[in-house]
Amino acid sequence: MAFKIGLLGLGTVGTGTAEIILNPAGRHSLLKEIAIHRVGVRSLDKPRGIQLPPQAMTTDLEAIVTDPEIDIVVELLGGLEPARSLILKAISAGKHVVTANKAAIARYGDEIYSAANAAGVYVLLEAAVGGGIPVIKPLKQSLGANRIASIIGIVNGTTNYILTQMTTAGADFDEVLAEAQKLGYAEADPTADVDGLDAADKIAILASLGFGGRVKRENVYCEGIRQVSAVDINYADKLGFVIKLLAIAKGSGGYESDTLQLRVHPTLIPKTHPLASINGVFNAILVEGDPLGQVMFFGPGAGAGPTASAVVSDIMNIVGILKSSGKTQFLDPLLTCTHQHYCTITPIEELETRFYARFLCRDIPGVIGHLGTCFGNHQVSLESVVQIGFQGELAEIVVVTHDVREGNFRQALQEIGCLEAIKTIPSILRVL
Amino acid sequence: MAFKIGLLGLGTVGTGTAEIILNPAGRHSLLKEIAIHRVGVRSLDKPRGIQLPPQAMTTDLEAIVTDPEIDIVVELLGGLEPARSLILKAISAGKHVVTANKAAIARYGDEIYSAANAAGVYVLLEAAVGGGIPVIKPLKQSLGANRIASIIGIVNGTTNYILTQMTTAGADFDEVLAEAQKLGYAEADPTADVDGLDAADKIAILASLGFGGRVKRENVYCEGIRQVSAVDINYADKLGFVIKLLAIAKGSGGYESDTLQLRVHPTLIPKTHPLASINGVFNAILVEGDPLGQVMFFGPGAGAGPTASAVVSDIMNIVGILKSSGKTQFLDPLLTCTHQHYCTITPIEELETRFYARFLCRDIPGVIGHLGTCFGNHQVSLESVVQIGFQGELAEIVVVTHDVREGNFRQALQEIGCLEAIKTIPSILRVL
Structure with a gap:
């Protein structure tokens, strides 16, 4: 008995995914137990690079996520809607879900994983980050x-x-x-x-x-x-x-x-x-x-083949679990997302980091002293100050700081921006 | 209820493994459900860097692998015996096994996985290759x-x-x-x-x-x-x-x-x-x-901490599976090793690769011609021949070939080794 996939979307990644499943030779033998049951597309007339039975194709995406034959819904539509709604409907119909949709998961992950945990299904997303890289x-x-x-x-x-x-x-x-x-x-x-x-x-x-x-x-x-x-x-x-x-x-x-x-x-x-x-x-x-x-x-990190590799690995993962334990009674805590609390995010002003800044300056002899004083007033300690070139009559000075609180650095820059000797501050970048 | 580990060996990796399990704060919450039940060591008197209850320690390794309380046996003894026998005994007692023992798995993997599949237990070995690298x-x-x-x-x-x-x-x-x-x-x-x-x-x-x-x-x-x-x-x-x-x-x-x-x-x-x-x-x-x-x-690729990270990840994997499906009826085909046939290995003479070879030569003017002729006689095509230095009166010549059959290259070298102009061939290396 094959495990049945409902594929939502047949763009480059969808096509790549279908190609792998339709050509299992030379790949892990578990692939031979996976079949594409239905494929949801926007248009049935569009020519496709792969051979799928015409009766598998449909424009009715909702029918796929509720199809009782289907074990795993693979969402490759991208974008927020209808992807989010279809994922949620698939979950409530008891389907496991595989998705490459970083935008939807990053925004609605809490809603999606709460629903998945309640329904006892997996939502896997290897393809959402790093394309084909297992991460x-x-x-x-x-x-x-x-x-x-x-x-x-x-x-x-x-x-x-x-x-x-x-x-x-x-x-x-x-x-x-x-x-x-x-x-x-x-x-x-x-x-x-x-x-x-x-x-x-x-x-x-x-x-x-x-x-x-x-x-x-x-x-x-x-x-x-x-x-x-x-x-x-x-x-x-x-x-x-x-x-x-x-x-x-x-x-x-x-x-x-x-x-x-x-x-x-x-x-x-x-x-x-x-x-x-x-x-x-x-x-x-x-x-x-x-x-x-x-x-x-x-x-x-992208491309049809690598992303499809990640999508299919998630499908195989779920099939492996289904084969070993049937309809799972509990979810494997390592494969689902059980945390409830929200992380507290440090505001960017509180960040401690090194900075690189480039200044276009008049008055070269005096300006380094001025820079040093302004930075010093705000507890910004400098690693290097280099007058690195000229743009017309203006000197270019590049500053690299030690670790500083970003808020302090920004205040110092505001003060420096008002100095007579400073024409502009074209670049401010962080340093790892 | 905690899942119980029996640890065989308390060397650097064993100690690192115990340290992680004993200090779960800041790590995945699943770790809090894992307990070290028994630890098998060679000597009870040796001072250890960690605190384990004295009654957990034993020199009777066989008692650990058959202990009915233990869910997972973690083999960190290294070497072929008694590691192999203990792994096999653990398997036949229905224990899942985690091991870092590349030598034993590389040699007895077929025996060990046949036994594990028959008993319906997992043998995981992330730490056996690449230390802490998930591979x-x-x-x-x-x-x-x-x-x-x-x-x-x-x-x-x-x-x-x-x-x-x-x-x-x-x-x-x-x-x-x-x-x-x-x-x-x-x-x-x-x-x-x-x-x-x-x-x-x-x-x-x-x-x-x-x-x-x-x-x-x-x-x-x-x-x-x-x-x-x-x-x-x-x-x-x-x-x-x-x-x-x-x-x-x-x-x-x-x-x-x-x-x-x-x-x-x-x-x-x-x-x-x-x-x-x-x-x-x-x-x-x-x-x-x-x-x-x-x-x-x-x-x-090595070290107590990284290797222990891999060992504990395997333990957590098994615990995740046990939590979700209880005593597994069938094994997940992606996590076990089901293949039966043996790969046919290409003999090294049949290898097609590039080579680098260094020659110490007398008679510099004539030798490059001789080399070229000998190699040509054996279908070895050269990418570069460079006279790269001197050692006393002898010239050093370095040759890099195109892809050649290793057998042909070796035959050519044998012929070249007999040439009057060639003193020695100090280095032969393959090129990727």
């Missing part, structure tokens, strides 16, 4: 023995591609974005990627798993890469850094941490750091815990 | 949708430390080994590490999981790093390579591959390769599959 399951199943200290990821391939190109070609953001759009690495509307929203969805999910608490998506501090310039990438390079869009979660004491830092922003990272060499569309997630130390998961 | 579970549970093409790992921290030190310090093997022994990174008897035996155990295990067939440990081709010299590391560097001890499994078509390459040897890898930057005692495992592409798992 959700390892976090749930392999790292729980640790007090997780931090999860730091390059989890958006589009922005990593853009920053990598800016670094290697010395080109500016707009130029590289246009090229990435032409190559299909960036969407026509690149907002979700370049403004860090996609990465914020993903770190909200990872943080919730690693730190054992619910996370409100709107509490993730988020800066994108639009303001990163080739000039800063070049200066960062001279100072021994590369610039990456990092998604960061840091706890105050492992599982059920009292407070959590949760933030996405372009970051200077030392060239020797394991994440510094993750280039192009690749993703990597670095997890640090006690007693483990650091582990890193690296691979293709 | 066994991801291979079982997250990558099965793929046709695995290859698994390539740096899976021995001692040799990676030695090669890294040789590279950065330009020092020779014996010198660095002595230092590594002083620092505790190498054992007094370093054979298992430096001769590649430990890496061979590990790749046998990974290959069996990734390619879905049993593997006879004695079929793993194995060369260690004793013959790697600082001279070769230096020449490799000039040619754009680093030298790493790689454990390689390559299949001919994914799961249930007809034939499998299985080998451990020092290897020249391009500096741009993801494994090239894995230094010191760190481990990394690169898995390539379709449609996934490449994923890499990186982290601490």
Whole structure:
């Protein structure tokens, strides 16, 4: 008897998922026990790259999530609605759910997991973060023995591609974005990627798993890469850094941490750091815990094949469980999401971090003294102050601080912005 | 009600494991339901770094594996016996087993998994490969949708430390080994590490999981790093390579591959390769599959804390299953090892690979022609021939080939070794 899948969506990832299930040779033998029963699409007329029996196809998505024959609903529609409603309906019909939908889980995870726990079904989401990289399951199943200290990821391939190109070609953001759009690495509307929203969805999910608490998506501090310039990438390079869009979660004491830092922003990272060499569309997630130390998961963070690999692994996981224990009476606590409390998120002003700032200045001889005084007034201790170049008659000065409270640093900057000697402050970036 | 553990062995990993279980705060809440019931040690008098109730300690290991109170036996004795017998006895007493014992699993995996499947118990072994890096579970549970093409790992921290030190310090093997022994990174008897035996155990295990067939440990081709010299590391560097001890499994078509390459040897890898930057005692495992592409798992490959993290994650896995389905009626096919057939291993002479060879030659003007002729006679096509230095009156020539059949290359070398112009062939290494 085969286990029956209802597939919602037959875009690139849906097609990739169907291709794997329809071609099990050379893959794990469990795949032979999985059958695609129904596929929900928007249009039946659209030509598809794969052969599915026409009677399996339907535009009635609701009929799929309530079909009594179906064991597992695979939601690959993306977006918030109707994905959320269909997931909830599938759950209340007693279906297990596999989804790649980071946006819906990051926003409605509490509602979805409460419903799933009440119904005794699994909602698995390996494909939601890191594409084909196994990271959700390892976090749930392999790292729980640790007090997780931090999860730091390059989890958006589009922005990593853009920053990598800016670094290697010395080109500016707009130029590289246009090229990435032409190559299909960036969407026509690149907002979700370049403004860090996609990465914020993903770190909200990872943080919730690693730190054992619910996370409100709107509490993730988020800066994108639009303001990163080739000039800063070049200066960062001279100072021994590369610039990456990092998604960061840091706890105050492992599982059920009292407070959590949760933030996405372009970051200077030392060239020797394991994440510094993750280039192009690749993703990597670095997890640090006690007693483990650091582990890193690296691979293709997007694309039909890798994402489908993750989707199918979740399907196989559920089938493995169904085969071994039938209709589960209780859920495996490592595979579901049982925490009820919401994590307290540290406000960004309270963050302690290093900063990089670039200033365009008149009056070169006096300005370093002024900068030093202003920073000193606000307890901002400087690691280096370098006059690094000229733009016309203006000198460019780059400052790197030691760890400072972000609120203090911002106050100092406000004061510095009013100095006669300072023309503008074109860049402010955090340093790992 | 707590789930009860019987711990066999209280060395560094055993102590690390007990420490995690005894200090659950800040870790996954499931840990609070796990209790150490009995601990088997060789001597009750030895002072221990942790507090365990004296009545839990015993020297009677057999009493632990048959104790009706115990749910999970954790074997951390290492070595082949009595580990193998105790694992088998635990299984026949209906206990689930967690082990870090790569040597026993690589050699007796077929016997152990046959017994476990018959008894309906799990034998988990995350700690056996890659220390704290989650790699066994991801291979079982997250990558099965793929046709695995290859698994390539740096899976021995001692040799990676030695090669890294040789590279950065330009020092020779014996010198660095002595230092590594002083620092505790190498054992007094370093054979298992430096001769590649430990890496061979590990790749046998990974290959069996990734390619879905049993593997006879004695079929793993194995060369260690004793013959790697600082001279070769230096020449490799000039040619754009680093030298790493790689454990390689390559299949001919994914799961249930007809034939499998299985080998451990020092290897020249391009500096741009993801494994090239894995230094010191760190481990990394690169898995390539379709449609996934490449994923890499990186982290601490040894040490009490990381290994204990993996051991406890396996314990938690089993407890999660026991909580959700009670005494399992059937085993989850993704978590056990169901394959019966043995993989056919390609003999090393049939391997197609690139080679690096260094020759000490008299008669410099004529020798390159002689080399070229001999290689040509055996269908060995050369990528580069470089006269790279002198040792006294002898010229050093380094040859890098294109992909060649190993048997042909060896025949050519035999012929070349007889040439008047060739003094010796100090190094022969494979190139990735």
